[in-house]
Amino acid sequence: MAATSWEDSVKSLKGVILDMCGVLYDAGEDGGTPIPGSVEAVKRLKALDLQLRFCTNETQATREVFVAKLQRMGFDISVSEVFSPAPAAVAVLKERGLRPHLLVYDGVVPEFDSVEKANPNCVVIGDAAEKFSYQNLNDAFRVLIGLEKPVLFSLGRGKYYKEDDGLKLDVGVYMKALEYACDVEAEVIGKPDPMFFQKVLDDMGIQSHQTLMIGDDLVNDVGGAQHCGMKGVQVRTGKYR
C-alpha cells in the first residue's frame, strides 16, 4: 500500500472489504487500541462512491458488543456492515433445518438465540478458549458420534493466536481433534472459506473482480480473497512480519 494512495488503488473498484483486528486495531488489554491512521482511512473510504464492509473471524463476542468497542475507538462503523462467522453459521443452520449443540465462547452464545437447539443434529465449535475442557469436548463428541451422519461446523480454522499471556490454541485445533474422533470433515464457516466471502459480495451486490480485500493475514485474508477472484492486499500492521 506504500507506493500508491488509497484513492488510486480503489479507483477501478466498486467495493472494499476490510479485515478488522490488525488492520483497524491491535488486540490487547482493555479491548485493544486503534492503529494510527485507521479511523481516518475508514472515513476517507466512506467518502468515496464505494461499497464498504468489514470482515472478521472474531467469535468471542456478539457483533453488537464487538462493533460497540470499535465505535468507542472512533470508527464510523455499524453492525450491518460487519460480517463474522456466527451470524453466517446461524443462516446456514436455518437454511438446512439444523439444531446445533454449541461449543463456543459464552460471549457469542446470544448470536444463536434465534436457533432451535433442543435434540441437536449437528455440532458448532468456535474459539471456546477455557470452555474447551475434556468434559465439554466429550459432550460435543458424543452428540456427533450419536448421529447417523455427523455434521460438524467450525467457525474458522485458525491454529493459534497470541494474547498478552502467551500463545493460545485456536478453534482449528479442536476441529481437527473432532474430525479424527468421528471420521468426519468439518464445514468451515469464516475466512478463508469462499462461501463466507460470497455472502459479503452478495450483500454489496457486486462481483468479486470489482472488490478489494485488505487484511494482515496472508492465508485467511489475502489468499482467501484471491481464491475467490478478488484483489487482496496485505497491510504492514497487525501480524505482518
Next chain:
Amino acid sequence: MAATSWEDSVKSLKGVILDMCGVLYDAGEDGGTPIPGSVEAVKRLKALDLQLRFCTNETQATREVFVAKLQRMGFDISVSEVFSPAPAAVAVLKERGLRPHLLVYDGVVPEFDSVEKANPNCVVIGDAAEKFSYQNLNDAFRVLIGLEKPVLFSLGRGKYYKEDDGLKLDVGVYMKALEYACDVEAEVIGKPDPMFFQKVLDDMGIQSHQTLMIGDDLVNDVGGAQHCGMKGVQVRTGKYR
C-alpha cells in the same frame, strides 16, 4: 480360537503375546473382572515350553499398580512380563537424550521418575482424561512450538473408549490436535506401532514368525501383529462384536 485347543494352536510357536483388557479381564467399576477361563488359560500357557508376554496400551497407571490388580484377580503375572507404552517411552527418551514435558494421567507419572524433565525438549502425551484442559494443552503446545524442531510422542493413537458413564475421547484425538497446531507428525509409542512389538520380540529373543499375538482389537492387536510378521488372533471377548 473355537476350532482348535490352545495347545494345538501354539505347538509350532516359540512365543505368545497376550493383550490384557478384553482378553484377560473386562474393564468396569472396582477395576474390572476376569473373563471366565482366562486365569486358567494363562496357567496352561505358562506350563508349555513357550515365551509369554503381556502387551497393553494402558497408560493411566504404572505397571506395578496395574499388575497388582491383575494378581488380585488371580493371574500368574509379573511386572517384567508386561509391556506398556510408558516404560517404552522412557527407554526412547533416554536413548535419544530427550527431556519430556508430560501431559499424562497422574497415575502414570511415576513411570517417568527416572527421566530428566527440566528444560523440556519434547512433549509426551498419554490418555490424560480430565487433565486434557485448555490450559494444559496450551502449555504442551507452547513447549512444542518453542522448539526448533518439535518432537511429539503419543502413547497410543486411540480415538475413544467406553466407560460406565459414556464414551470418552482417547489420546489420539489430542495427538491430532497438537499435530495440526505445530505442523508436526507425532511418534506413536504403543500398539499398533511395529517398534513397540519389536521390543517385546527382542525381550523374548525370538522372531516375529515364531510369535502369536492374541487380542480383542482388530486394528491395534491383530492388524499390528500381522504388520510385523506375527500371527494374530482375535478373541471373541472384550470389544469383539
